[in-house]
Amino acid sequence: HAVVHATGSSLDRDLGIPGEELAGSHGSGAFVSWYCGHPDATLLEPLLDSPGVVVVGAGNVALDIARVLARGPAEMATTDVPEHVLATLRRSAVRDVHVVVRRGPQHVRFTPAELRQIGELDDVDVLVHDDGVLAAGVEEPEDRRQKQNLEMLTAWAGNEPGTASRRIHLHFLRSPVRLEGADGRVEHVVLERNEVRDGKVLGTGEQETVDAGLVVRAIGYSGEPIPGLPFDDENGIVPNDGGRVVRDGVPVPGSYVTGWIKRGPTGVIGTNKHDAVETVGKLLEDLADLPEARYPDRDAIFERFAEYGVEPVTWDDWLNLDAEEIRLGEVRGGAERVKVAGLDAMLDACRSAAVR
Ligand SMILES: Cc1cc2nc3c(=O)[nH]c(=O)nc-3n(C[C@H](O)[C@H](O)[C@H](O)COP(=O)(O)OP(=O)(O)OC[C@H]3O[C@@H](n4cnc5c(N)ncnc54)[C@H](O)[C@@H]3O)c2cc1C
Ligand SMILES: NC(=O)c1ccc[n+]([C@@H]2O[C@H](COP(=O)([O-])OP(=O)(O)OC[C@H]3O[C@@H](n4cnc5c(N)ncnc54)[C@H](OP(=O)(O)O)[C@@H]3O)[C@@H](O)[C@H]2O)c1
Incomplete structure (x- = not known):
């Protein structure tokens, strides 16, 4: 009767600053796809050969990335990261993860549970760089989550550098204005200090430099146009009611x-579940006016695939991949599963005879 498009937001937003194209500068989508073993991401091999990295943004994705970079390899081995990712993390020279936030500590979009977790990482110190803003007292946010974040950040503002192997630095009121480096590779990030006036972020012209061999911007995403449908370029969505x-x-x-x-x-x-309920509600309201559906039988669908040379992945195929990932977790030891990385390896696992 109808088609429901649920294609997400797969494009990384850019900062639009000079040097963003240098090697070592990535969007969060590409970087997360690397450590999650997304089948399309195997070409990315991030360079973790410098002690400093910069993560731009004050949302949960920035925290996820900071956490992956700051956690020691022994802890990461208990997760499902693919073997080649774990090997890179084992060789990692990263010691200082700088999270750069354009507004103040009262404005972050982290959820308190995620923020709390970075304070609980083994062998990681969390250091707050707020130019004394927290000590001077900021206006208490109305939002409950922002209030909880502010309490945590205020407590951490007193942290002194300790003896931990790695550090997560939270820098407030700073925006990257330029990435610099020799031989096409990022080496420094130039930050400008900001002020927030009437909710607007304004650069003060005052600049400082942070050494970083890797820069990940976690500043949000945009959807891709769907052929045949209208598109709202500004918001990166399909216009809808x-x-x-x-x-x-x-x-x-x-x-x-x-x-x-x-x-x-x-x-x-959870937010998407509410969203889906609303969409399906609209579809059901419209049902009487939608074209009548014709359901081809399963064999006809598979014949059509064969005609086009398409070899579909079936539920049983997926169960084989699932079993292989669980087996790899046992091989590694201490991990519930290990992702099979790379499309060819995934398809090989799908077509192995473990289940069928
Ligand atoms: C790094 C990161 C971590 C997150 N962690 C959490 C978390 O821990 N907990 C939580 O609740 N939420 C988390 N979220 C939010 C959550 O992922 C999103 O709310 C949710 O995935 C959005 O669902 P969606 O179905 O709109 O899009 P998606 O989940 O992105 O699904 C869209 C799918 O469509 C596919 N697709 C795209 N284009 C096409 C096409 N042309 N043809 C066919 N398929 C296509 C994509 O490959 C993708 O599989 C996280 C988000 C990010 C970015
Ligand atoms: N564990 C989880 O539950 C989990 C994990 C990951 C993601 N998620 C969810 O997934 C959604 C997406 O997460 P997200 O982190 O991508 O988005 P987000 O929460 O919208 O955060 C994006 C951040 O980027 C900043 N930003 C945007 N443009 C910028 C620029 N030009 N310069 C500097 N900073 C800029 C924003 O700053 P301003 O605030 O100043 O605009 C904001 O802090 C969120 O709803 C998040 O909660 C959930």
Whole structure:
């Protein structure tokens, strides 16, 4: 009867500053795909050969990335990161992870549970660089989560550098204005100090430099246009009314969206469930006017795949991959599973005879 598009937001947003194209500078999507073993990401091999790294952003993705870079290899070995990622993390020279936040400590978008976790990492010191803003007292935010974040950050502001092997530095009121380096590789990030006036972030012209061999911008995502559907370039979404795709305000019959492609790249999995309920509600309201569905039988679908030379991955195939990942976790020891990385290796595991 209809098509519901749930394609998410797969493009990394750019900072739009000079030097962003240097080797060692990545968007969070590409970087997260690397450590998650996403099948499309095997070409990225981040350079973790310098003690300093910069992560830009004050959302949970910035925290996720800071945590992966700061955790020791023994801790990372208990996760499902693929073997080649663990090997890179074992060789990592990273010691100082600088999280750069453009506004003040009262404005961060972290969720308190995620922020708390970076304070609980083994052998990692968390250091706050706030130019004394917290000690001077900031206006208490109304938002409950921002209030909890502020309490944690205020407590950490008194932390002195200790003896931990690695440090996460939280720098407030700073924006990167330039990435610099020799031979096409990033070596430094030039930061400008900011002021926030009437909610606007304003550069003061005062600059400082941080050494970094890797820079990851975790400043949000954008959706990709879907052929045949309208697209809102500014917000990176498909224009819609509660999930009904609209072109110039008029519904496009039979087309619906849900998730990040519907509302933009914010919110957790639970948020998408509410979103999906709304979209399906609209679809059901429209059902009587939608074209009648014709359901080809399963064999006909597979014959069609064969005609086009497409070899689909079935549920049983996926179970084989699942079993292989669990087996690799046992081989590594202490990990529930280990991701099989690379499309070819995933398909080989799918087509192995473990389950069928
Ligand atoms: C790094 C990171 C960590 C996160 N961690 C958490 C967390 O711990 N807990 C939590 O609740 N939320 C977390 N979130 C948020 C959560 O991932 C999102 O809310 C959720 O994934 C959005 O769901 P979606 O279905 O809109 O998009 P997605 O989950 O991105 O799914 C979209 C899918 O569509 C596919 N696709 C795209 N284009 C096409 C196409 N043309 N044809 C076919 N398929 C296509 C993509 O490959 C993808 O599989 C995290 C987000 C990020 C970025
Ligand atoms: N464990 C989890 O539950 C989990 C994990 C990961 C992600 N998520 C969710 O997934 C969603 C996406 O996360 P996210 O971290 O990508 O997005 P986010 O929460 O929207 O954070 C993006 C951050 O980027 C900053 N930013 C944007 N443009 C910038 C620029 N030009 N310069 C400097 N900073 C800039 C924003 O700053 P301003 O605040 O100043 O605008 C903001 O702090 C969120 O809803 C998040 O909660 C959840």
